[in-house]
Amino acid sequence: MTLCQAEVIGTTSWQVITQIHRPGQALAPAGYLKGQRSNLMHSQVSRPQDATLGNEPGRTYVTVEHVHKSFTSNDGDDAKLVCEDICLEVPEGSLTSIVGPSGCGKSTLLNMCAGLLPPDSGTIEVDGTAISGPVTGVGYVTQDANLLPWKTVQQNIELPLTVQGMAKRERAELVERWLELVGLTGFAKHYPSQLSGGMQKRASIARSLIYAPSFVLMDEPFGPLDAMTRIVLQQELINLWQAQESVVTMMFVTHDLQEAIALSDRVVVMSRHPGRIRDIVDIDLPRPRRVARVGEQENYAPLHRKLWDLLRDDLSIE
Amino acid sequence: MATQATSQSAAGDQADLVLSSQAKRSRTWHPDWRIALLRLLVVVVLLAIWQLISGHLIPTFAISKPTDVVHSLISYLKTATAWTDIRVTLVELVLGYVFGVVGGIAIGVILATWSVGARIFEPMITAINGIPKVALAPLFLIMLGLGIWSKVAIASMTVFFVMFYNIYYGVKNLNTDLIHVLVLMGGSKLDVFRNVIMPGSMPGIIAGLKAGVPFALIGVIVGEFIASDQGVGYYINNQTQEFNAGGTFAGIVLLVIIALILNSLVGLGERYALKWQRAGG
Numbered sequence: 001m002t003l004c005q006a007e008v009i010g011t012t013s014w015q016v017i018t019q020i021h022r023p024g025q026a027l028a029p030a031g032y033l034k035g036q037r038s039n040l041m042h043s044q045v046s047r048p049q050d051a052t053l054g055n056e057p058g059r060t061y062v063t064v065e066h067v068h069k070s071f072t073s074n075d076g077d078d079a080k081l082v083c084e085d086i087c088l089e090v091p092e093g094s095l096t097s098i099v100g101p102s103g104c105g106k107s108t109l110l111n112m113c114a115g116l117l118p119p120d121s122g123t124i125e126v127d128g129t130a131i132s133g134p135v136t137g138v139g140y141v142t143q144d145a146n147l148l149p150w151k152t153v154q155q156n157i158e159l160p161l162t163v164q165g166m167a168k169r170e171r172a173e174l175v176e177r178w179l180e181l182v183g184l185t186g187f188a189k190h191y192p193s194q195l196s197g198g199m200q201k202r203a204s205i206a207r208s209l210i211y212a213p214s215f216v217l218m219d220e221p222f223g224p225l226d227a228m229t230r231i232v233l234q235q236e237l238i239n240l241w242q243a244q245e246s247v248v249t250m251m252f253v254t255h256d257l258q259e260a261i262a263l264s265d266r267v268v269v270m271s272r273h274p275g276r277i278r279d280i281v282d283i284d285l286p287r288p289r290r291v292a293r294v295g296e297q298e299n300y301a302p303l304h305r306k307l308w309d310l311l312r313d314d315l316s317i318e
Numbered sequence: 319m320a321t322q323a324t325s326q327s328a329a330g331d332q333a334d335l336v337l338s339s340q341a342k343r344s345r346t347w348h349p350d351w352r353i354a355l356l357r358l359l360v361v362v363v364l365l366a367i368w369q370l371i372s373g374h375l376i377p378t379f380a381i382s383k384p385t386d387v388v389h390s391l392i393s394y395l396k397t398a399t400a401w402t403d404i405r406v407t408l409v410e411l412v413l414g415y416v417f418g419v420v421g422g423i424a425i426g427v428i429l430a431t432w433s434v435g436a437r438i439f440e441p442m443i444t445a446i447n448g449i450p451k452v453a454l455a456p457l458f459l460i461m462l463g464l465g466i467w468s469k470v471a472i473a474s475m476t477v478f479f480v481m482f483y484n485i486y487y488g489v490k491n492l493n494t495d496l497i498h499v500l501v502l503m504g505g506s507k508l509d510v511f512r513n514v515i516m517p518g519s520m521p522g523i524i525a526g527l528k529a530g531v532p533f534a535l536i537g538v539i540v541g542e543f544i545a546s547d548q549g550v551g552y553y554i555n556n557q558t559q560e561f562n563a564g565g566t567f568a569g570i571v572l573l574v575i576i577a578l579i580l581n582s583l584v585g586l587g588e589r590y591a592l593k594w595q596r597a598g599g
């Protein structure tokens with residue numbers, strides 16, 4: 001999280017915690033919560049993602065209406081407008097990325113959608129309910145892996161399940177499966193400090209997806225990784241996303257246009273501060289996508305040019 | 319294709335781990351037992367020097383000599399009062415330490431997570447900390463008498479401040495992102511406390527525990543110097559007033575032994591609680 005956001009939230013997060021939004025049934029993710037048995041291993045259900053993509057009008061999962069957000073500096077004088085009049089609709093089951101130059105408020109917008117920050121004005125609705133605090137049961141992947149350093153990889157990945165009260169044996173099954181999915185088999189008993197950055201990031205992604213949340217937010221999750229690992233993990237991510245039985249809506253902040261085009265259904269382009277939405281570009285590349293080869297697709301170049309043109313003015317380059 | 323690439327990069331990561339641990343092993347070219355032997359040698363040489371200087375370069379009554387110290391120690395330990403003294407000092411130490419630790423952790427965690435409370439109380443705590451404990455000792459004597467409780471009070475105070483600051487800053491500096499991670503995955507306040515705050519404050523707690531042992535000892539001994547009729551500090555004070563340097567050193571030796579025992583106990587606790595910190599490249 002940026003320094004600005006730390007100032008706003010304050011040094012203690014009990015303030016965040018006491019505003020926990022305990023939503024009605026609407027926000028409880030499908031899948032493993034409330035003691036339902038894991039069905040990842042046994043189901044033959046068709047993948048909902050295949051149905052909702054393309055031209056099918058899915059229902060809107062996240063609605064952002066006329067949201068403004070400012071940060072004030074410590075002496076309270078300068079209110080810097082970070083997000084201005086953001087209006088956005090995210091269809092259920094889609095993968096939306098948010099791109100823009102540094103400091104345009106992308107992360108702030110994402111954090112507001114997660115309920116970690118309140119907007120100054122306007123409303124945000126997630127799954128039909130206006131949010132007033134951290135949205136629980138959401139998958140949230142940050143730039144830093146943010147694994148708990150005092151727990152092993154296994155304990156970290158199963159943490160959401162432990163917190164929800166799942167039995168030990170069931171947890172072990174799921175963790176085993178996810179370790180395999182993200183390529184960390186055999187590292188279950190390691191501590192995060194013994195893993196490389198890429199491995200930690202993979203563990204972090206496994207942790208965010210293991211309890212099948214319906215809503216996943218990612219803030220430049222592949223930022224600190226090297227280019228090769230990045231491509232590998234991007235591919236893994238969309239594979240995992242498509243393999244989920246329940247519908248997963250994903251929002252993704254990134255600097256990388258190639259990543260945005262390769263992964264998402266729509267790209268939201270924001271302008272430099274104050275952050276406004278310049279445009280929303282639909283990515284009509286077919287799924288399933290091959291991340292490493294996306295540049296070879298016919299539509300790739302025009303899409304890239306379109307996005308670049310939108311951003312160019314803010315970047316003052318020719 | 320993706321999984322092949324994944325397992326290859328995982329193998330590469332594993333290779334990195336092996337290389338770094340090999341590098342570590344080659345750095346330690348003096349095994350532990352040899353270092354211990356050298357340490358023992360240094361101590362023996364210093365004792366020998368002490369024995370030789372005494373009476374020749376510096377008068378014996380001032381610094382005594384190792385043989386006299388041993389002699390005083392043995393004859394002291396043969397008396398019944400010695401064991402009462404030791405017991406009293408230990409009780410004061412343990413009680414003072416425990417009260418100080420518990421108070422320090424409790425107040426430290428509370429103020430680190432309650433920002434309004436912190437702004438009210440932390441400056442007050444710092445102000446009180448500024449008062450030399452030695453100056454407060456006579457006050458405790460008046461309030462609590464000659465018995466163990468005045469010493470316990472002084473020791474608890476000194477330990478409290480050490481623990482409080484270690485935990486307060488340890489918890490405040492915890493990465494708030496970790497707390498958000500827990501909250502967003504559906505964790506309650508208790509979950510956050512158990513999974514983030516408690517383990518995250520362990521390094522601070524351990525640091526405070528280690529620093530607290532000598533402080534507790536100082537508190538107890540100072541208290542016994544100023545007002546007591548029992549205890550190892552009381553014994554040391556008596557011996558000093560009788561110009562019996564051997565006895566004084568004997569008492570100090572006892573204190574060193576007590577301190578070593580307490581420190582090793584804390585060290586055991588550290589080894590268990592912080593094994594995640596030691597695991598790591």
